[in-house]
Structures are given as structure tokens and as C-alpha cells.
Amino acid sequence: MSTSLGWGILGAGGIAGAFARDLSTGGHRAAAVGSRDGERARAFASKHGIPAAHEGYEALVSDPSVDVVYVATPHSHHLEHALLAIEAGKHLLIEKAFTTTGDDAQRLVDAAREKGVFVMEAMWTRFLPTMVAARERVAAGDLGEVVSVVADHSQMLDLSPGSRLIEPSLGGGALLDLGVYCVSLAHAFLGPVARIRAAGVVDDAGVDHRGAAILEHAGGGMSTVTFSMETLGSNRATIAGTEGVIELDPSFYGSTAYRRRHESDHDEAAESFTPEHEGRGMQFQAAEVERCIAAGQLESPTMPLDETVAIMRVMDEIATQMRDSSRG
Structure with missing residues (x-):
């Protein structure tokens, strides 16, 4: 406290x-x-x-x-x-x-x-107990080498006239509001992105309503991200390795449970994790800020500034390719 x-x-x-x-x-x-x-x-x-x-x-x-x-x-x-x-x-x-x-x-x-x-x-998701536990499992080698991340963030949001979400001057669109969670998750577990293939639906004002991207990461892994602000989706995510997988329940970007399965366990979970805390969970990112400042750090090792910039540049390219595909 x-x-x-x-x-x-x-x-x-x-x-x-x-x-x-x-x-x-x-x-x-x-x-x-x-x-x-x-x-x-x-x-x-x-x-x-x-x-x-x-x-x-x-x-x-x-x-x-x-x-x-x-x-x-x-x-x-x-x-x-x-x-x-x-x-x-x-x-x-x-x-x-x-x-x-x-x-x-x-x-x-x-x-x-x-x-x-x-x-x-x-990016409050990174500091939730669920993600802390998932990173610990990966660091311990419980998944082997992580090679794949799949994530969906799709909601039916208010797209009525006057909504911020469809206003280009206010940064409207599914990518900035929803897709960022998916891209950040993929970047966190697979590292920098080397190649991007994306497509989406963009309206006449230049606002993206839904999209998808396949990301090839520099370390050899691949991720698939889907996002939409006009349809419901699974809102699930998986982090898969050569020896096991972590399956994040909906909504993966919030405080949720996961199941970890090992390649030898088939359909049985080797481990289940359910977080227990008060509130939505945004207090964990605040705690990280205060911890870093007290330690004299000017950025968080869990959400480094260079990574934030790299993620934004990935989203720049996704946005460009969505606009191009929508024109076609």
C-alpha cells in the first residue's frame, strides 16, 4: 500500500x-x-x-x-x-x-x-496477475520455445453518429482502441516484428472498423491478430510453444483465467490459474509506476518505451495496409 x-x-x-x-x-x-x-x-x-x-x-x-x-x-x-x-x-x-x-x-x-x-x-494487461503468471511459465520453459500467439479483440461498440470511435480527428477506429491489445500481447511474447500482412474494412472517413494481421517476428515466431468494433468475437488468446500452450479465457486483455496444457497432457490442463484481487485490476500498473519512480527508474522494464514505440510503428503499417486493402 x-x-x-x-x-x-x-x-x-x-x-x-x-x-x-x-x-x-x-x-x-x-x-x-x-x-x-x-x-x-x-x-x-x-x-x-x-x-x-x-x-x-x-x-x-x-x-x-x-x-x-x-x-x-x-x-x-x-x-x-x-x-x-x-x-x-x-x-x-x-x-x-x-x-x-x-x-x-x-x-x-x-x-x-x-x-x-x-x-x-x-497497457494495464501486462501488469495483471494472469499475465505475470503467464510470463513466469514461459520464463521457466514450461511451453518450450514460444512460436505462436493468436489473439482476438472484438466488441460491438457505439458507432452511432457523434461517437468518438468513428471520428478520425479523435483517433477513432478498432486498431487503436482494440487491436493494440493484440499487437502488444504478440510483441510481449514473440519480440520485434519483421514482416506484416494486414487487411481490413475502412470507411470513407478513413476509420477502420475491423481488421486482421499476420505478423512475422524477428525471432521466427508468428502471430495472428483480429479486431473489430462492429462484431462480437471470441476475445480469447493463446500463447503456444514447442512443448505446451497457455489458453487465455475471454476477455484475454482483462483479469481472466488461463489453462496451461503440456504436449503430453493432450486435453487435460497441466495447470489452471484464476486471479483473485479487488477491482478491475488497473491498480497493478499504478503500483509499477510508483515502484519504478521509487527505484529511480525512468521507464518500466515490463513495458519499455522503445517497445511502446515499436508497437506503434507496427500499428502504423497495419493501418496503412488496411487502408490499401479497403480501397482494393
């Missing part, structure tokens, strides 16, 4: 609310919230028991009670708001997708390194 660092929540939408609840569950301290709408900030602060509410993001990042800023605005505004916090000398946790392009991701990382502040992408 840590209350040493004060968190400032930049944005007062749904994901910000989920994070605020889990901060409290994990024993972390929310010091302030900021929104363009002062009334909305005050309502958010009252609901979540946050001491200070600011109208405008400049006021939030200037608050001396704030040590770490959690950026929870749309993808399209992450770079702008993160640079504002970096200039103020604040540490950062930035919602995924980190930015909308690989170039913007690199610009943000360069600015943070020059300023000497901690920054991490809020």
Missing part, C-alpha cells in the same frame, strides 16, 4: 473513472483531477473523493500536489497533453494507444528522456 505519490487524472471520462476507483482499491492516492469542463472535474472529484478539481489541463499539471499525471483523454490528444505534463516536470502514465502514430510516440519518448521524467504506456 503506497500513498507517497499524488496522482493527477487528466480527463474525466469513463476510463478515468475506472482508474480512479482502482487507485483507491490499490491504496494509491489521487490528488487532483482536471477537465476542460470545470463542473465535470468537480463532479468527478466529488464522486471519487479527490481533493482538488481543476478547470483546464494546465492547472492540473501545475498543481504541486501532483507527482504523476495519468493521461486519459482520446488518443488524438495524448501527445499534446503528455508534452504539457512533461514540460511541468511531471511523471506520466499514458493510456493506450500511447499516441496515434509511431513518430508521435518517438517524439513523446524523446521529450520525456530529455526532461528526465518517468513515462509508461498504460
